[in-house]
Amino acid sequence: MIETRAPGKLFVAGEYAVVEPGGSAVLVAVDRFVRVRVRDAAANTLRSDHYTEPLTWRRDGEGVAIDGAREPDVVGAALDVVEALAAASGRPELTLDIAVESDLDHVDGAKFGLGSSGAVVVALVHALATAHDLPLDDQTLLRLALLATWRINPSGSGGDVAASTLGGWLAYRSADAAAALALRDRVGVAAAVAEPWPGLLAEPLPTPGALALLVGWTGSPASTAALVERSRRSRAASDADFRSFFAASDATVASLADAIRADDTARIETAIRSARAGLGRYAALSGIEIETPALTALCDLAEARGAAAKSSGAGGGDCGIALAGPDVDRAALAADWSAGGIRPLDLAVVTRPDTTRSTP
Numbered sequence: 001m002i003e004t005r006a007p008g009k010l011f012v013a014g015e016y017a018v019v020e021p022g023g024s025a026v027l028v029a030v031d032r033f034v035r036v037r038v039r040d041a042a043a044n045t046l047r048s049d050h051y052t053e054p055l056t057w058r059r060d061g062e063g064v065a066i067d068g069a070r071e072p073d074v075v076g077a078a079l080d081v082v083e084a085l086a087a088a089s090g091r092p093e094l095t096l097d098i099a100v101e102s103d104l105d106h107v108d109g110a111k112f113g114l115g116s117s118g119a120v121v122v123a124l125v126h127a128l129a130t131a132h133d134l135p136l137d138d139q140t141l142l143r144l145a146l147l148a149t150w151r152i153n154p155s156g157s158g159g160d161v162a163a164s165t166l167g168g169w170l171a172y173r174s175a176d177a178a179a180a181l182a183l184r185d186r187v188g189v190a191a192a193v194a195e196p197w198p199g200l201l202a203e204p205l206p207t208p209g210a211l212a213l214l215v216g217w218t219g220s221p222a223s224t225a226a227l228v229e230r231s232r233r234s235r236a237a238s239d240a241d242f243r244s245f246f247a248a249s250d251a252t253v254a255s256l257a258d259a260i261r262a263d264d265t266a267r268i269e270t271a272i273r274s275a276r277a278g279l280g281r282y283a284a285l286s287g288i289e290i291e292t293p294a295l296t297a298l299c300d301l302a303e304a305r306g307a308a309a310k311s312s313g314a315g316g317g318d319c320g321i322a323l324a325g326p327d328v329d330r331a332a333l334a335a336d337w338s339a340g341g342i343r344p345l346d347l348a349v350v351t352r353p354d355t356t357r358s359t360p
């Protein structure tokens with residue numbers, strides 16, 4: 001049996017701008033996981049809490065089909081890329097039982113998203129490639145997982161996938177999803193992951209020495225896909241303003257990544273505040289509500305205690321983060337958040353994901 005796990009993620013900075021090919025973000029992986037177990041079986045089966053009953057999967061002329069699935073999903077897309085790689089590498093077809101288990105949907109009892117689709121794809125690609133005896137370095141795992149993810153959701157930046165692949169703190173710069181998918185269609189999966197992908201960068205960053213990452217949940221889930229779609233539609237209105245937001249966001253993210261490399265606490269905090277201000281301007285420009293009143297309260301309470309705070313991810317609810325130095329009374333801030341209707345989440349940044357292989 002092979003078991004892999006991949007962590008969930010939180011955006012630290014760069015939201016929305018990173019969706020543009022070549023846009024940058026800083027993310028962290030957090031200690032809640034998707035686990036995938038793969039074992040030899042008599043039939044190709046697939047089990048997950050997401051399905052009411054076990055499903056079966058099969059190879060057809062087009063790739064992998066999941067019987068009973070209502071629509072193409074990331075699980076099928078992940079199976080598809082690994083099957084293509086295995087076939088191109090001359091590996092025999094395997095009959096596998098696959099089980100997917102996630103603790104990303106609910107954290108501390110709250111219905112909450114930590115990037116489950118990215119973690120599902122990374123854990124699954126890793127497990128299946130291991131089953132096929134195809135060792136993958138991180139950058140190859142990332143590209144395979146991006147191809148699978150973008151096949152289903154080409155408007156995502158892929159930052160979640162990079163965080164689930166690398167773990168820890170990381171700097172990410174997106175590639176062009178359409179170009180990557182076209183490359184795959186032209187040359188196949190195995191050759192596509194070996195070719196250069198202009199723009200793509202996923203690089204570990206050191207953990208800031210003096211800053212703790214605190215996470216607060218507003219209690220209201222938001223749909224990232226809907227917000228990104230609205231942001232895209234609003235874009236045609238005034239392209240120059242959008243371009244200036246993208247450039248400013250990339251500059252803030254570059255400064256944040258440099259400050260993290262230098263472990264410069266003051267510059268990290270300045271960059272977080274500037275990312276929050278930039279998202280405020282972007283919200284006004286695009287007409288989407290990123291920082292809801294609950295997120296404003298979360299940030300203001302953290303700032304009042306001396307931490308640097310912002311929304312995390314698409315906003316519109318979900319959660320915010322605060323980076324708290326040694327002078328911040330963290331317990332008092334958690335109490336302020338709770339009194340203000342913000343739920344402190346017990347999450348820690350987590351290092352590299354892993355794979356274990358055991359006999360049946």
Ligand SMILES: Nc1ncnc2c1ncn2[C@@H]1O[C@H](COP(=O)(O)OP(=O)(O)OP(=O)(O)O)[C@@H](O)[C@H]1O
Nearest residue numbers: 048050073074100101102113114115116117118120
């Ligand atoms: N445990 C799971 N088993 C099978 N598929 C899953 C599982 N978790 C997520 N997925 C797949 O990922 C898709 C997206 O999941 P979900 O909406 O929870 O996450 P997300 O888009 O990554 O956003 P969020 O940041 O809110 O978690 C689902 O529709 C499903 O196809």
Ligand SMILES: C[C@@](O)(CCOP(=O)(O)O)CC(=O)O
Nearest residue numbers: 015016156157158224313314
């Ligand atoms: C808005 C966006 O930049 C971040 C979304 O983050 P989250 O999944 O809401 O945590 C979208 C993306 O990067 O795919």
